Every structure is written in structure tokens, then in C-alpha cells.
Amino acid sequence: MTGPEKLPVQAEPDTLRAAESTPTIPECGITYPNVTDGAALSRDQVFVGDAVVVGTGAGGATAAARLREAGLDVLMLEEGALHRTESFKTDVQTMIRLLYREAGASTILGRPPMAFAEGKCVGGSTVIGGGVCVRGPDRVLEHWERVLGLEGLGPQGMEPYFVEAEHILHVEPNDDDTLGRNSHLFVDGARRLGWSVEPSRRNTD
Numbered sequence: 001m002t003g004p005e006k007l008p009v010q011a012e013p014d015t016l017r018a019a020e021s022t023p024t025i026p027e028c029g030i031t032y033p034n035v036t037d038g039a040a041l042s043r044d045q046v047f048v049g050d051a052v053v054v055g056t057g058a059g060g061a062t063a064a065a066r067l068r069e070a071g072l073d074v075l076m077l078e079e080g081a082l083h084r085t086e087s088f089k090t091d092v093q094t095m096i097r098l099l100y101r102e103a104g105a106s107t108i109l110g111r112p113p114m115a116f117a118e119g120k121c122v123g124g125s126t127v128i129g130g131g132v133c134v135r136g137p138d139r140v141l142e143h144w145e146r147v148l149g150l151e152g153l154g155p156q157g158m159e160p161y162f163v164e165a166e167h168i169l170h171v172e173p174n175d176d177d178t179l180g181r182n183s184h185l186f187v188d189g190a191r192r193l194g195w196s197v198e199p200s201r202r203n204t205d
Contacts, residue, residue, distance in 0.1 A: 035082045035122055049075040057124025062165075080120035083127075099128055131203040133171045135162050166201075173199040 036045070050072035053064045064074045083098055096104045101120040108114045119128040138155045145154035152158075165171075176199075179187075190197045 037082065039081075047075050049073040051075070052077060055124060056122050057119055058126050058129075060124065061126065065168075078122050078124070080122065080124070082122040126203075133166065133169060133201050133203055169203040171201050172204045174202055175199075 036047075051064075051067045052075045053060045053067070054077050056064075056076050056078040060076060060078075064076055067074045080099075080101075089095060099119060099121045101118040104117045106116045106118055108116045117128065119125050121127055136158065141153060141155045141158055144150040145152070145157070176184075187197050
């Protein structure tokens with residue numbers, strides 16, 4: 001299947017002047033669901049492309065989009081199945097079995113071992129992560145650049161990439177009207193304790 005394609009960006013007349021001084025960031029998307037279910041094929045089938053990306057989560061999708069922008073035809077391979085949002089159920093146990101690797105019970109071996117949730121479906125981490133979009137903390141990016149010697153990966157170097165990703169994904173703060181009763185109680189309790197509370201930034205599409 002072909003990867004993300006550029007879609008035209010439309011601007012109102014009064015925004016054109018401002019756009020002239022701002023780098024144009026392309027909109028990205030795919031014709032959904034551009035998916036072939038390998039388990040449903042009755043015979044061998046040949047797919048032709050310039051590049052193959054294994055995994056359709058946040059990492060794989062980003063790699064595929066970059067390759068597509070470079071003019072390559074991209075094939076993406078995913079171990080899990082495609083589950084449309086309209087098929088989602090309110091039964092948590094059922095959805096965990098469908099969307100998570102090892103029903104969300106994967107473990108990273110170490111001292112101590114750590115529980116690790118990993119998606120196993122088309123969309124991978126972008127499906128199970130609730131659309132939450134968080135920038136890498138400055139202290140981590142500074143460590144990468146200064147201590148590990150990864151030039152260009154500090155806060156300043158990463159800023160334009162964060163801005164581009166947030167534009168493409170339409171990242172916005174969570175609106176209050178999307179919060180449930182439990183979240184409102186949590187926010188109220190945190191504020192009474194004097195804690196700083198900020199809305200999550202999410203992919204709003």
C-alpha cells in the first residue's frame with residue numbers, strides 16, 4: 001500500500017500575508033483504510049514499492065511520511081490487524097486483547113523489570129496512546145546534545161521538528177468539555193493541594 005501523500009493546504013485571504021513569512025508545512029494523510037489484510041489473501045500477491053517500513057505506529061508513520069515526501073512509494077508492514085474506531089467497545093479487557101501486544105502485559109527485563117505497553121494493531125502506539133503528544137523534555141534533549149554528543153538534538157535544534165509535527169497532527173490542548181467526571185475531580189483535588197495542572201496536548205483529529 002502507498003504511504004502518506006501530501007494534501008493541499010488552503011488559506012483564507014487574510015492569512016496569506018502572514019503565510020508568506022512562515023515556512024509552509026505540508027498536510028499529510030492517506031486514503032483510509034489503505035490496508036491489505038495479509039491473513040485474508042487466498043494466494044501470493046506482489047506489492048511494488050521503493051521502501052518498506054516495518055511498524056505503523058508513531059515511529060513507522062513518521063519514517064513513511066518522510067520517505068513519501070522524498071518521492072518514494074512506501075509499503076508499511078504491521079503485525080496486528082486494522083481495527084476501525086467504530087468497532088471499538090467499552091469492554092476494556094476485550095480492547096486490550098485486540099489492540100495491545102500480549103494483552104498489555106509485556107515486560108522489559110532489567111533491574112527491576114518494567115511493565116511495557118505496546119500496540120499491536122494498525123496505528124500501533126498512536127492508537128493506544130490516546131492521541132497524547134508530548135515534546136521531549138529540555139533536560140533530556142540537552143543531555144543528548146551535550147553529554148552524548150548528538151549534535152542538533154538539543155531543544156533549539158528540535159524546535160522546528162516539534163512545530164512541524166504538531167501542525168501536521170493538529171495538536172491542541174484538551175478541552176474541558178472532553179473530560180469525564182473523574183478527570184474533573186482529579187483537577188479540582190490537585191488545585192486544592194496547590195499543584196500546577198495543565199491540559200494534555202492531543203492529536204485532535
